[in-house]
Amino acid sequence: MEIKTILFDADGTLFDFSKAEQTAFTKTLSYFGIIDKNGKLAKTYAQCNNRMWEKFEQGQISAKKLRIERFRLFLEQSRLPGKAAEFSKKYISELSRCRYLLPGAKQILQQLFGKFEINLITNGLQDVQRSRIEKSELANYYSQLFISEEIGFPKPDRRIFDFVFKKILHKNKKQVLIVGDNLFSDIKGGIDYGIRTCWFNPLNAANSSNIVPEFEIQDLTELKKILGVEDENN
Secondary structure (H helix, E strand, O other), rough: OOOOOOEEEOOOOOOHHHHHHHHHHHHHHHHHOOOOOOOOHHHHHHHHHHHHHHOOOOOOHHHHHHHHHHHHHHHHHHHHOOOOOHHHHHHHHOOOOOOOOOHHHHHHHHEEEEEEEEEEEOOOOOOHHHHHHHHOOOHHOOOEEEHHHHHHHOOHHHHHHHHHHHEEEOHHHHHHEEEEEOHHHHHHHHHHHHHHHEEEOOOOOOOOOOOOOOOOEHHHHHHHHHHHOOOOOO
């Protein structure tokens, strides 16, 4: 059945969140007079942050608690002084200014714009995502931005999809495609809800899970073939 609505994940799919995180983290440490000479602090933070996001996506922790807890763990494991809430506030402020795009992100949205209903669905924090996405180069190419913290449920919880389906134009699940880089939150969420799925896997990582997407792409331009969109250069 013809796809009419596309739900794009934001970070890791359209936005270069790794670069944004690195920039924001470095500026946060600098603000507090800390230098990460060998990258050890960044690695420790990434581990703490990933652990909290996994708990969040599994419904074990709230977004409000995640903000502070990841820095509490980081400061504790790194044996650094300071208050987690202050680190969190500075980090979020810096992160909200980072709007780096992944290669081809703007181009693919430009080419799909007007042909499909395009929406963004993200598990990010409200005061980070809304500011950076709405002020990004992609702002003119999507209809709605769905942020898990605003809705109250993260992907893959079906309740975030319930909310989305009340707002989008096309209600037939077979006409809706979710495109994302996370097998658990994006692809499992889509499969469980009964919509079509496309795993964005730019590094061609092995899929050792039992989550099987309908489509898999390594480059965003491959979406055009899936959607039956002719190359504008032809």
